[in-house]
Amino acid sequence: MKLNTPKLMLTALALAATSAYAAEPVIGLITKTETNPFFVKMKEGAQAEATKLGAKVMSAAGKTDGDNAGQVTAMENMIAAGAKTILITPSDSKAIVPAIKKAQAQGVMIIALDSPTEPANATDALFATDNYKAGVFIGQYAKAALNGKKPVIATLDLFPGHPVGAQRHNGFLQGYGLTSLDAKSNELAKPAEVVCMADSFGDRAKGQTGMENCLQKNPNINVVYTINEPAAAGAYNALKAAGKEKDVLIVSVDGGCAGIKDVGAGVIAATSQQYPLRMAAMGVAAGVEYAKTGKKVSGYTDTGVTLISAKAMKGVDSKDVKTGTDLCWGNK
Incomplete structure (x- = not known):
């Protein structure tokens, strides 16, 4: 028994680590572009909040502002990787809606950041400047x-x-x-x-x-x-x-x-x-809450303007x- 104890302990630790990893909420962040400083800061805010709350952030962006196809592909990839919440700044407010509906049908919560969809209620919630x-x-x-x-x-x-x-x-x-x-x-x-x-x-x-x-x-x-x-x-x-x-x-x-x-x-x-870091942090927090309790946020939240x-x-x-x-x- 003494000889097997280290193996049993290692197995238990490995199982615990695997369980903890599996329980780690995966949250997607899709911005319009990678290079605009506004979206760079948004990504920073999401990552900081995820680190604080024990979540994993996957990020992606369109090639240019207006690249709807790139955002749709990113959304599909994130869902396949286990994301249950996706935060998105829509490049094309109308064209992205079918992909959002498809994601929601799979139990994924979609939160728009900064830019609403058209119609605005196509997403579960919107965190944005007025x-x-x-x-x-x-x-x-x-x-x-x-x-x-x-x-x-x-x-x-x-x-x-x-x-x-x-x-x-x-x-x-x-x-x-x-x-x-x-x-x-x-x-x-x-x-x-x-x-x-x-x-x-x-x-x-x-x-x-x-x-x-x-x-x-x-x-x-x-x-x-x-x-x-x-x-x-x-x-x-x-x-x-x-x-x-x-x-x-x-x-x-x-x-x-x-x-x-x-x-x-x-x-x-x-x-x-406006405050993109705050938008992203609020979105990640909502995603973690959804992963833990199944509770979704809804409606519009004004993130402030000065x-x-x-x-x-x-x-x-x-x-x-x-x-x-x-x-x-x-x-x-």
Whole structure:
């Protein structure tokens, strides 16, 4: 018996380890791209929360923003690997829905992060910024900053039909007090004050090209709305090359660390800061709870938004660059 004891102990330990591994919740995270800093931070948040709660995160992304096929393949691979919760930032809000329904039929909980599906109730839950409110904040700021001067606006949008792109765009116009559409619309309003609209896909290079084209259409542009801060940085490059960077106000959405640095440097006048790390952490926690109890989350959870600017405007609630730096994409 004494000779067999070590073997029995090793077997017991091995079985315990195997059991513990099998019980480890597997949670999938599918983002739009691997390279956008917003999604890099989201991945960090998911991994940190998973480590804390004893879960395993599988991550994947589309090749580019809009790559629905890549996201569908990632979802199928994660389900095959045992994921019972998948967190996703949908690239195509409509086209992803059949894959989501198929996953749910297999008992997988699907939580959208940052971007809703269309319809929004196709997922079990949504953890996201109020993107319309984020747009309203920068619209209010831009109007106050122009101080009565007639706006000549260019918008560097995401791409047609995406709900987040529409919400930010239309919210910006609403905040400025211009003719707009409500938060439920996926169309982009174009009042007379908007003289140029370009699709940037949230990309710096495409943002620069879009701004160059807009300046050719109308060199008198004095306000630029951008879907995110990489697009804003591209717009600034185009304006600087044209010698107009001091004459044009750029506002944006995201609040990433690089974006807040650009606010401090005067590249961006103001940005609406959101919190992707928090979105991902909440999604992982919900996934662990589902694995343990079978309880699913539901509905929309607002993960917060804060206006950050280097120069405060009277009547507009904003925080300074130091606050934005302290909070950039993390938890409050």
